[in-house]
Amino acid sequence: MQNIQALREKIANLANQAKHLLAEKGDQTWSKEDQAKFDGFANEIESATAQIKAIEKMRDIDADKFFENAAPSGKSLSNDTIDAVAAVALYLRHGNNVTAEQAIAIRNAMSTTTPAEGGYTVPSEIAAMVVDAMKAFGGMREVSQIISTAGGNALNYPTSDGTSEVGEIVAENAAATGADITFGTVAVNPYKYSSKKIALPVELIQDSAIDVVAFVVNRLATRLARITNQHYTTGTGSSQPFGVMGRASVGKTGTTGQTLTVTYDDLIDLIHSVNSAYRGRGARFMLRDTSVAVIRKLKDSAGRPIWNPGDNESISGGTPSTICGYPYTVNDDVAAMAANARSIAFGDFSQFVIRDVAGSTSLRRFDDSAFALNGQVGFCGWTRTGSNLLDTAAVKVYVNSAT
Known part of the structure; x- marks a missing residue:
């Protein structure tokens, strides 16, 4: 047709x-x-x-x-x-x-917006499909704190590191001394993301046997998920969100010769570089799959593997595998092991905030000649999101040796 x-x-x-x-x-x-x-x-x-x-x-x-x-x-x-x-x-x-x-x-x-700003704002049911699809890529949305704001204005999130604060013993009839809490602010500003235009055959879109909503939304959400997870992980904060790997402080630098590997002792040092208060709040590792392969071969001082398989490594599913007793998240946007690479993160990732602007998920169909002459229909999706690590003491990274 x-x-x-x-x-x-x-x-x-x-x-x-x-x-x-x-x-x-x-x-x-x-x-x-x-x-x-x-x-x-x-x-x-x-x-x-x-x-x-x-x-x-x-x-x-x-x-x-x-x-x-x-x-x-x-x-x-x-x-x-x-x-x-x-x-x-x-x-x-x-x-x-x-x-x-x-x-x-x-x-x-579907509430109409200015076409140049993103076509049609999708209803909540479709927006939820986009978010669910985005969770499946990279891992950052699975472990981070997700907040939604009504508007997209600049937001400075309050922070406070109380790990070094202590109380005191006070004598009878003596006054308590002061110890003011030091507050800081962290910018969590949203950026407008596009899936880029995709071209699909008009026959496919009009085929009643195809679940067109799931098909188009998944295609657009996959692209949005990949770019946003990349920025949640390694974003510089310059014209893009702050990523966890750049914001986290260094917990351990590999010993000379560890450009492509990590030792058991270095992992233990990385774990203990994070304050015990954070370690007790669901701390975990984050690294790419090739780094997991490196760690699976490591043994502790007694010759026991430091990686412990859970049920999810078998056909039954369930209990997660652990590294040194802590769960881990595979995120292939984390750098591969190389000289000076920030290849492993450990800590409380709930201190990393991902901010979504409510009602910003939109899509548009294009029927112009650029697509029509090829018998195609164009689609593009948009969303607004940003991220930052609220407390740099909550997550630490392992850096491979320079030589």
């Missing part, structure tokens, strides 16, 4: 050629060839117009069937009962080629 946008562009091109022929001949008498040429343009325009009407009629039939199947049992598909996911599916499949009633339903489910 030919794309409507391509047919409209064909009609416009034929009309321009016909107008050019009329202007070129002016008052001259037309030859049979001239008349045949003009009639050819007119016939092709008429044929393309009829084809557009036929496609629009079939799309209306398909859309009506989709709406009927998506409607709750026993309810009419009125504007106030339509399911939000069904409305998004209709928009993804057909764009603006829908009936007036369906267009109203789409607008009710």
Whole structure:
């Protein structure tokens, strides 16, 4: 089935050629060839117009069937009962080629924003699908503290390190001395992320056997997840969020010769570089999979492996594996072991905050000629998020030796 946008562009091109022929001949008498040429343009325009009407009629039939199947049992598909996911599916499949009633339903489910700022803001059900898909990549969203703010204005998050603060013994009738708490602030500002445009065949999008919402959302969310996890991990804070590996202080530097490896003693030193108060609050390791492979080969002083397999290394699933008794998160955005590489992190990752701007997840369908001429439909997704480590004492990193 030919794309409507391509047919409209064909009609416009034929009309321009016909107008050019009329202007070129002016008052001259037309030859049979001239008349045949003009009639050819007119016939092709008429044929393309009829084809557009036929496609629009079939799309209306398909859309009506989709709406009927998506409607709750026993309810009419009125504007106030339509399911939000069904409305998004209709928009993804057909764009603006829908009936007036369906267009109203789409607008009710998806709040319109300025196209240059991101198309349609998706309903909460779709936004949740994006977040769930993003959790599956990298690991940062699994272990961090997630906060959601109504707006995207700059946010300075209050911090305070009380690990060195102690009380005192006070004699009878004696006054307590003062020890003010020192507060700091950490910027957790959001950045606007794009999935970049993706092109999908129009036949695939319009195929009723395809769960178009899950298909498109997962594709867009996967791209957003990969770039955001990279920045949550190694972001510099300059035109991008702060990443945990850059913000965390160094807990242990590898001994000379440990450019591609780590020793058991260095891991123990890294663990104990983090205050025991943080170690007792769900501390864990974070490293890439190739570094896990290195550690799995290490033995303690008694010759016992320091990596202990849990049920998740077998077919049963369940108990997580541990390194030196602590769980770990595999994050392949952490640097591989190399000279001066920050290759392992350890600590309380709940002190790392990921900030999402509520209502910022949006998507847009593109039907312009860049896609239409190839029989494709374009999609792009956006979201706003940022991150920072609130307490640099909560997480420490291991740095491989320089030589």
